[in-house]
């Protein structure tokens with residue numbers, strides 16, 4: 001982004017900010033000096049106090065105070081001041097937070113946003129050709145297959161994903177080999193190792209915090225897999241030229257309706273209410289509802305609205321289901337078992353999907369890719385997008 005576009009963008013915001021940019025020297029000094037009072041205090045007021053902080057860690061990771069530390073993530077709960085005097089009142093934390101909507105107009109314009117679904121050029125149902133990937137994947141393994149293609153062709157040095165740690169939890173992870181990609185395939189809902197000893201389980205993985213760490217490795221380009229809130233933060237950083245967002249060449253977004261936070265009491269309640277034991281669970285997945293596969297072959301389908309009380313409150317302040325700012329968005333919704341639905345949105349997304357298909361990393365089935373089936377797939381994604389937006393509006397009304 002050149003000086004002019006940066007200046008043009010900043011003029012539109014309700015504040016002026018000190019920007020940590022890869023072309024910092026070019027930024028008009030006046031801009032940097034004219035700091036209007038948006039800071040972490042405002043984030044506390046507009047996000048934390050409303051109970052909608054998703055604890056993604058984005059504000060702390062990209063705080064301009066850096067090493068001298070102004071804010072930190074506590075063991076649990078939203079970020080807090082470490083030393084208020086170190087705060088530069090730059091507003092970066094406010095801007096990158098996915099729960100502030102100060103840049104919606106700019107992002108919607110840049111990504112040609114259309115209500116509920118966002119921009120798209122193609123919707124498909126496909127799967128990885130590699131059986132090894134399919135075995136580990138959540139749905140059809142298309143995300144892992146495309147990342148493998150990008151690594152093989154040296155288009156990325158690696159990808160920020162999440163990997164399993166312990167029996168149930170997942171952690172942010174930078175995968176730079178195909179074995180590591182395979183290790184990270186699938187989702188956090190894989191319970192095959194049982195849940196004995198599990199105290200708290202939060203299905204959200206703060207992968208965005210990893211971005212700050214990989215930049216020190218001097219990576220020329222990487223891919224990021226993330227939920228809509230995570231991809232939105234990255235797009236905001238790219239729009240503002242905040243380092244290190246420039247190294248993110250491909251954003252692979254996941255559909256996301258809700259994330260859950262289960263403590264021991266919540267798990268017990270779920271077991272009683274839906275008549276199963278977590279010890280008997282083979283796998284959990286999310287499509288139109290929460291799907292619980294039991295080891296005895298039985299499958300339970302639980303409507304999201306029946307488990308709203310276990311969802312993170314931040315998710316009710318979120319209105320994007322299909323990851324509208326990603327290069328490609330992926331979900332199980334609309335596809336049959338063992339396949340992934342892909343909504344291809346940008347030129348970069350189109351290029352990598354088509355090349356991965358052409359080079360045999362993924363395959364489409366003819367029965368799922370007729371124009372009728374594609375319209376049905378799209379209608380489902382749009383309908384979930386609308387439902388999520390309605391839920392957001394209702395939650396906002398309730399807060400007011």
Ligand SMILES: Cc1cc2nc3c(=O)[nH]c(=O)nc-3n(C[C@H](O)[C@H](O)[C@H](O)COP(=O)(O)OP(=O)(O)OC[C@H]3O[C@@H](n4cnc5c(N)ncnc54)[C@H](O)[C@@H]3O)c2cc1C
Pocket residue numbers: 136137138139140141142143144145161162163170184185186187188203204205207225226227254255256257258259286287288330331332333340341
């Ligand atoms: C929190 C969450 C909620 C979802 N909600 C829905 C939904 O409501 N409806 C729907 O149709 N689909 C949903 N999905 C998407 C779906 O579960 C699959 O991830 C998607 O279909 C891609 O499948 P795949 O087999 O192609 O991916 P895979 O090849 O298995 O690759 C998945 C990739 O996602 C990464 N990953 C896993 N969990 C996370 C996480 N929490 N944060 C960041 N990266 C992660 C993995 O490391 C891996 O790289 C959700 C996914 C997640 C993680």
Ligand code: SF4
Pocket residue numbers: 038039040062063064065070071086087088089090091092093094
């Ligand atoms: S210095 Fe850090 S905490 Fe203070 S306003 Fe800037 S980003 Fe926020």
Ligand code: SF4
Pocket residue numbers: 043047048052053054055056057058059060078079093096097098099
């Ligand atoms: S949602 Fe993320 S960026 Fe926003 S205040 Fe919470 S931790 Fe910070």
Ligand code: SF4
Pocket residue numbers: 054204227228229230256257258259314315316318319320
């Ligand atoms: S529902 Fe929204 S806020 Fe919650 S994890 Fe998904 S994208 Fe993030």
